[in-house]
Amino acid sequence: MKYHCAHRWAFNAWGGALQEQEDALAPATGHEVTLRITHCGMCHSDVHIREGGFDMGGGKLSSLERSGVRLPVTMGHEIVGEVVEIGPDVKDVSVGMQVVAYPWLGCGACAVCVQGDEHLCGKAARNLGIQVPGGYADVLRISHERYLVPIGTLEPARAATFACAGITALGAIRKLPALGADDYVAIIGCGGVGMTGVALLSATSKAKIVAIDPDPAKREAALAHGASLAFDPGMADALKTISKTCAGNIAAAIDFVGAESSSSLAVNLVRRTGLVVIVGLFGGEFKMPLPMFALKSITITGSYVGGLNDLRELVALAQRQRLPQIPLDRRPMASVNEALDDLINGRVVGRVVLQP
Ligand SMILES: [Zn+2]
Ligand SMILES: [Zn+2]
Structure with a gap:
């Protein structure tokens, strides 16, 4: 049996710095897929996730801890990687493919999820980079191949930003x-x-x-x-x-x-x-x-992020026509803490994309 050793940059206390830690992944089963992460975008939500919640006005804060999020948290929800292992039931992706991961997973069973809006599930969210480990890591397990969209010849750093910045913008424009x-x-x-x-x-x-x-x-x-x-x-x-x-x-x-x-x-x-x-x-x-x-x-x-279909559509749109390209600020994953500080202090133009 082959075990993957994942290195993650996670925080162990709300508001604390991210620290490198190791984690062994058992071999993929069923529809699971293992990615070797090549790029992960940094979103402004990560600032709030690390703080442990959002400012709801009037001095009230939402609390990720009260909603069931457990430490340590490995953030990162704009993930592109190469498929390095597939479970025995996986059909639609194969080893060697470059894919962008859809991060906004719901329970998969409620009425909202069944109509394709997993990102709006109110039952049991399983978002990558919040409830389950995300992309500030070198290896990541994805629960089902259907959350992976092959990116073909698209530039991987740019395709990574589609998973949140891209579909959030597309979702708002669609309204x-x-x-x-x-x-x-x-x-x-x-x-x-x-x-x-x-x-x-x-x-x-x-x-x-x-x-x-x-x-x-x-x-x-x-x-x-x-x-x-x-x-x-x-x-x-x-x-x-x-x-x-x-x-x-x-x-x-x-x-x-x-x-x-x-x-x-x-x-x-x-x-x-x-x-x-x-x-x-x-x-x-x-x-x-x-x-x-x-x-x-x-x-x-x-308007809150976007659906799995929005991600598929955005990847297809980018493959059909050249979209105006927002500036990317590429940095090594090991400098994740400095990058978060720069984001908090408004020193970033465009999107930070981290590479392990
Ligand atoms: Zn985001
Ligand atoms: Zn649901």
Whole structure:
């Protein structure tokens, strides 16, 4: 019997540094697949996962521990790897294939999971990098081959970012109504996911994109990846200036930050009948005068990551047409702690991708 030795970078205390540890994996059984990880993207959610929860506003924090997440936690949910071992029942993937792993696993049995929305399962989530070990490791066990999408000739570091940044951006864009060339869409927050949103929207829609981010480097990158305009939300009279420049015609706003200030900017920017999609998990509380819903007839909706089919579709889309490419910041996996610090301090443009 051949055992794989996995090296993981895991934290043993909420908020603590990641430490390298070893773990023996028994041979794959049934539909299990073993990957040798080659690339793993770093998501802003990892900052919150390490802290142990999300800011729910009013001083309240959600708690991963109370929801059943156990230490140590090996994060990382944007995983590309090579298949190195398959269980006896695996048919659809073979050894040597390069695949991206779908990380948002649910219980697989409830009504939500059965309709294909495992990422929205409310019963027993088994997300890679939260409840089960993720990609900050060199070897990883996947429970079933159906969660693996072959990437063919796609650049592996880029395909890794599809598993969260990509499908999160695609999932939010899919909620937008049909848009014409005179319509504007505000993209608030141009980190890894927001920048992917700018790139995907410009590749799939005629609407003009207004990128909004306090960081001049991110605004510049957004302009280079399909945005027509870019603004600093911290400038004096931001709301008035942005609205006026867009002729009051912002049909939709996607809030990739999800903070109190960004969501309030989003609802105030959209025109009457406009749509606001809240995606980011920065945290806080949403407040709006109730009559505004009726007077502006706006719609506010949320969007959380994406489904397995979104990942398959995004891989197929990237294989069909060249998508504008967000900047990647490649680093060795051993520098995972420094990379997390840089992400917390806003020193990352685009997406960090770690390589073991
Ligand atoms: Zn993520
Ligand atoms: Zn379920």
